[in-house]
Amino acid sequence: MTLYTNKELYGGPCSNGAIILERGGPTNFGRTEVVAWPVTDGPTPNANIVGHLRGTFVQVDNTTNRAWHFSLGLVFENTRFNGSTLQVSGTSGINGEWSIVGETGQFNMAKGTIKRTSIMDQGTSRISELRIHAHYTPV
Numbered sequence: 001m002t003l004y005t006n007k008e009l010y011g012g013p014c015s016n017g018a019i020i021l022e023r024g025g026p027t028n029f030g031r032t033e034v035v036a037w038p039v040t041d042g043p044t045p046n047a048n049i050v051g052h053l054r055g056t057f058v059q060v061d062n063t064t065n066r067a068w069h070f071s072l073g074l075v076f077e078n079t080r081f082n083g084s085t086l087q088v089s090g091t092s093g094i095n096g097e098w099s100i101v102g103e104t105g106q107f108n109m110a111k112g113t114i115k116r117t118s119i120m121d122q123g124t125s126r127i128s129e130l131r132i133h134a135h136y137t138p139v
Contacts, residue, residue, distance in 0.1 A: 001132040004119075006040040006047055011124035020056075029062035039074065043119060043127050051076040053130075060091060067091055070098055074114075081106050086114070086134070094118050094126075100134055110136035 010017045021032040036054045040047035055072035074086040084105030090098030095117050103110035112134035120127040 001134075003050060003130045003132065004040050004043045004047065005037040005053055005116075005126075005128045005130065006043060006045075006049075008035070008037050008126040008128065009124065010126075027062045027064060027066075028059055031059040033057055035072075039130070043129070048078070050078040050081075066093055068093070072098070076105075086110060086132070088114055092116075094128075100132075103136065106139055107134065107136045108139050110134045112136075 008017060009015050016037055017033055017035040019031065019033050021030065022028065023030045034056050036052055038049050039051045039053050040049050042048075051074055053072050053074050055070065057068045057070040059066065060069045061067035069091045070089060072088050074088065076082060076084045084107050085103060086100050086107055087102035088098040089101045090096065092098070098114045098116065100110050100112045100114065112132070115131040115133075117129045117131070118126055119129050
């Protein structure tokens, strides 16, 4: 399944990501953010929202590599998987791979990965592709 975080917004009145701790310095080690990104079935502005990716991430590399530890829940809100979730965790850069570490609803016993790739980065806005590879026992 391929989905998109269609618009990660880090500023302005419609922001869906916030910095909750910022240490500053050349690497910003320890910077912590909280997000509630809409997840859509396409990368275009008129794509259908199928859920939200909510959680936190912390910058865990004290070099300029900018590695982050992500702890996120993908909550589905469309009719097919409504109320089902995938819990994901992983350490990567903006582009990277996360492990599916938990699940609820239709994704009973899910295991797999989500590969995130930034496909549009413009100022304080980003769109990312989420390639979900999961094995699960349908309920």
